[in-house]
Amino acid sequence: LYVPKALPTFTPQDFAADESLPAIATRLLQPFFSGDALADELAAICTQAFDFPAPLKALPVAQTHVLELFHGPTAAFKDFGARFLAACMQRLHAVGPAPLTILVATSGDTGAAVAAAFHGLPGLRVVVLYPDGRVSPRQAHQLGCFGGNVRALRVAGSFDDCQRLVKQALSDRELQACVPLSSANSISLGRLLPQMAYYASASIGHWRRTGTPLDFVIPTGNLGNALAAILARACGLPLGEIALATNANRVLPEFFAGADYSPQASVATLANAMDVGAPSNFERLRWLYPDADALRKAFKARAVDDEAIRATIRRGPSRYAEVFCPHTACAVRVLEDLREAGATGHWAVVATAHPAKFEQIVEPLVGHALTPPAALADLLKRPAHAEALAADYPALADVLLGKS
Known part of the structure; x- marks a missing residue:
């Protein structure tokens, strides 16, 4: 888990000229982006x-x-963090022969927010893992209603199982050599x-x-x-x-x-x-x-x-x-x-x-x-589909490698 090398120091007066949420966010995050490509x-x-x-x-x-x-x-x-991360990834990831896969475990709301934020972005795909039967029906519908570059997997296990699988994939260098991966859980500082x-x-x-x-x-x-x-x-x-x-x-x-x-x-x-x-x-x-x-x-x-x-x-x-x-x-x-x-x-x-x-x-x-x-309401009008997945790593690796 990455952390900042140091935290900046602010006072309320530093934001005296800032009224809107985007303006306050820009000033707050500037020190973290110092020297960064973005x-x-x-x-x-x-x-x-x-x-x-x-x-x-x-x-x-x-x-x-x-x-x-x-x-x-x-x-x-x-939605706040997911949309910010997607806006960053959209600018950072050059579209190439292999899409960047955003792999996310969700206990209910993260997956839908990430799916909505990344849906339709070129060169990016999303794979969402959620615990089957442990999210609300409307949450489950949201997770499976996007299609396109978003794939929803309902895992036979708990959120902790989903998170374990995501962490294992992100640390699998052999898999990453074939399938470039990134995260959109709060694992990600973005x-x-x-x-x-x-x-x-x-x-x-x-x-x-x-x-x-x-x-x-x-x-x-x-x-x-x-x-x-x-x-x-x-x-x-x-x-x-x-x-x-x-x-x-x-x-x-x-x-x-x-x-x-x-x-x-x-x-x-x-x-x-x-x-x-x-x-x-x-x-x-x-x-x-x-x-x-x-x-x-x-x-x-x-x-x-x-x-x-x-x-x-x-x-x-x-x-x-x-x-x-x-x-x-x-x-x-x-x-x-x-x-x-x-x-x-x-x-x-x-x-x-x-x-x-x-x-x-x-x-x-x-x-x-x-x-x-x-x-x-608009999302609930769309058809939804999610695929069953066993709570074991080989099953997820096969999905990411396109074997299933």
């Missing part, structure tokens, strides 16, 4: 990638906000670093209005979205406390409660995109905080079970005038627990996906149908 293209890349909003919305509960990250083409926060931009935009906007940092509760599974916030804060941006909300997969909460870090087999939950038992970005977190005690003091992490997810979704309309997806509901519940324990100040819950992606879970709990956003 340095002169950075502003254009940010403008191309971030052409939809990430609004920070006040909720009808004092000092409580929601950062809506579901306004992109696949109605999930993964997806991780641009996700800092919406935290920068939200926290700087809040700082301008109040003069205070903004605290965040972030639903997390593989730690990519949370790590983006953590890196943004490490760069000096006005983020305050960062709390991590997981589902019943308790590896992170147990570590932050004092146990040794111990990856486990993932457990299937209502918040399926967070069904991760071995979060790969934990290694990057340990790079940033090499002392385990200091790391535990820097963040809070709490788990939310399915019963609590259901209860939070049910009361969302009456208490918050909002309908939450199961992942966002985890963050809402953790914030409620933090408030009960005495937490004060302005907090933002990070809404990672539109609830209409999980209509079979959410609609019975809120008692009415959900209208999908226009972009999602």
Whole structure:
């Protein structure tokens, strides 16, 4: 897992001339692109990638906000990083005799965002692995609805199995000699670093209005979205406390409660995109905080079970005038627990996906149908197909080599 050699340092005043998300992203990412072949293209890349909003919305509960990250083409926060990475790859990869294969494991939303971002780009193909039966029906439809240069594989296993297969392929030099590969998971810094931009935009906007940092509760599974916030804060941006909300997969909460870090087999939950038992970005977190005690003091992490997810979704309309997806509901519940324990100040819950992606879970709990956003509705109209794949590496290698 690559990490920056060093992190730049900013103050809110460094962004005084920047209002839009693309402008803030350009300034934030400039130091990481210094001397890079894409340095002169950075502003254009940010403008191309971030052409939809990430609004920070006040909720009808004092000092409580929601950062809506579901306004992109696949109605999930993964659209930000995927579109940025695709815009970079589009400029970097010269079309040659062999396409560059973007290999991605997904627990629900990553694959669709990557497929949408790379669909139709010349010289690039996408192979998406997802755990069969462990994503919502609408997520599965999105994963298989693109066709063309996008191939969806439904794996007989868990997300951790999918991630293991992707890592094995990316480290297989013999395979890479025949099939050039790259990644679009949060393994890739090209997806991780641009996700800092919406935290920068939200926290700087809040700082301008109040003069205070903004605290965040972030639903997390593989730690990519949370790590983006953590890196943004490490760069000096006005983020305050960062709390991590997981589902019943308790590896992170147990570590932050004092146990040794111990990856486990993932457990299937209502918040399926967070069904991760071995979060790969934990290694990057340990790079940033090499002392385990200091790391535990820097963040809070709490788990939310399915019963609590259901209860939070049910009361969302009456208490918050909002309908939450199961992942966002985890963050809402953790914030409620933090408030009960005495937490004060302005907090933002990070809404990672539109609830209409999980209509079979959410609609019975809120008692009415959900209208999908226009972009999602268009994808759901397309036919979809995914191929079955055993959870073993030779099967994936045969697919990548065109043998099956």
